[in-house]
Amino acid sequence: MATTLDARFILIVDDNPTNLSVLSEALSNAGFRFRIAVDGESAIAQAERNQPELILLDVQMPGIDGFETCRRLKANPVTQNIPVIFTTALADTDSKTQGFSLGAVDYIPKPFAQEEVLARVRVHLQLKRLTESLEQQVSDRTADLQKAQVQMVQQEKLSTLGELIAGVAHEINNPINFIANNIPPLEEYIAGVTEIFQLYQQEYPSPTAKITTAIKNLDLEFALEDIPKILYSLKLGTEQIESLSESLRTFSRSDSDVKVFADLHKGLDITLMILQHRLKARGDRPRIEVIKNYGTLSEVNCYAGQMNQVFMNILANAIDALDEAIKLNKLNNSIPQIQIATEIDADGWVVIRIADNGIGIPESVKPRLFEPLFTTKPVGKGTGLGLSITYQIVVEKHNGTLEVNSQLGGGSEFTIKIPTMNVIDD
Incomplete structure (x- = not known):
């Protein structure tokens, strides 16, 4: 039976007297x-001696920080079920997801608003009391809340990534447009100057020694032939950067919540382009070879921006697996490689296979691979949300399937299947 409110207490953990004063007064x-x-x-010592009902935990503290404190609390069976709410000025997505991955239930931003503090505390105390009396019901609700959390993080990550890439594309456009718009008048000026020079040659065929020397030093004839080539190279360069900018905008398209007919090959190619810096050789690590075996695909009715994130998550994980295999010298002198194959199967579904020859996945990990917040990477290296979000997008958003075939030491292959005419809507 639950104890009375008077027998319960909240533990405030903070090294700042002002923060302690504000929280203490509010509570x-x-x-x-x-x-x-x-x-x-x-x-940790207090919580082990006498378990609080809830902990308000500052992230940035001397000694062990809030993340490590939370990790130790959750690793201890005596304290692992105590709800932890982080109090922090850190508002970035990575900090939030790191906290959630460690087991925190919420964040309260600084500076504190007392009404918000009390509202969040009451909500999580109520949830804890429901857990004590309605364990099975709350277990089902927790699954729903976890799913909602993944959706929230997914949307926040997509939004943040989209805004970042769109901003970069915008910043690229300004100087490139300036260069592109100035090339045509520059061509006209150079043509005019060249014409005038040729007229001078005709009217004054015997220049002075000083002019003759200057012409020879410049190699004027070669320069006049080379200038149009340089201008042509500038035009090609600006066109390539404009194409890159357009690709970035396509990848981060704002219609993530609207189905459109999209070329998935284009989405794969754009994703590979964005990951190009990770595929290149670095120091002793060789270049990662990408082999594309594209079949003939029609455009697919899908959430294009979200499918791009699916490709990003799987390809980034493949690169991580190859980096780890190289680090552990597990490639046996093989070239690090990612293979991408696409086709339409007998049922008319689009099939995309992404395979690597990296370290592979242990059998013990496979059953939990798509669980929210599950990760085998060290703290700070992974949120445990990438493959969970990927599964949700493919299976729930597109009524498709996502399967993995992997052996430890033998690489991994992810197979995505989605219907070409997708009619599932939220």
């Missing part, structure tokens, strides 16, 4: 009991 005025710890070590 006290609302009738909550609380205790205080000024660093991670003492917070």
Whole structure:
């Protein structure tokens, strides 16, 4: 049976006296009991001795920070079920997802708004009490909340990535448009100057020694032949950068929530272009070879921006697996390689296979591969959301299938199948 409110308390963990004062005042005025710890070590010790109902945990503290404190709390069976709410000025997505991956239930941003603090505390206390009395029901609800959290992070990541790439494309466009717009008048001026020079040669066929020397030093005849070639190279360069800018805008297209008919080959190629810097040789690591075996695909009715994220997640993981295999010398002198194959199967579905010859996936990991927040990477290296989001986009958003075939030490192959005429809507 749950204890009374008076027997419960909230643990505030913060090394800043001002923050402690604000939180203490808010909780006290609302009738909550609380205790205080000024660093991670003492917070862990207090929580082990007498379990609080909830912990408000600062991220940035001397000694062990909030992330490490949370990790230790969640690793201890005595304290692992205590809800942890981070209090932090860090608002970036990576910090949030790192906290969620460690087991935190929420974030409260600084500077504090007392109403928000109390609202979030009440919500999570209510959730904890429901957990104590309605374990099975809350277990189902937790699954739903976890799914909603993945959707929220997915949308936030897509939005943030889209805004970043669109901003880069915009910044590229300004100077390139300036260069492109100035090339035609520059061509006209050079043609005019060349014509005038040729007229001078006709009217004054015997230049002075000084002019003759200058013409010889410049190699004027070669320069006049080379200038149009240089201008042509400038035009080609600006066209290539304009194409790159357009590709970036296509990858981060704002219609992620609207189905459009899209060329998935184009999405794959754009994703590879964005990842090009990771495919190139670096130091002792050789270049990662990409082999494309594209079949004939019609345009697919899909959420194009979200499918691009599917390609990004799987290809980035393949590169990670190859980097790890190279680091551990597991390639056996083979060339690091990613193979991409596409086709239409007998049922008329689009099939995309992305395979690598990296380290592979252990059998023990495969059943949990698409679980939200599950990752085998070190803290700070992965959120555990990439493949979960990928599964959700392919299976739930597009009524498709996502399968993995892998052996430890034998590489991995991810197979995406989606119907060409997708009619699933949220």
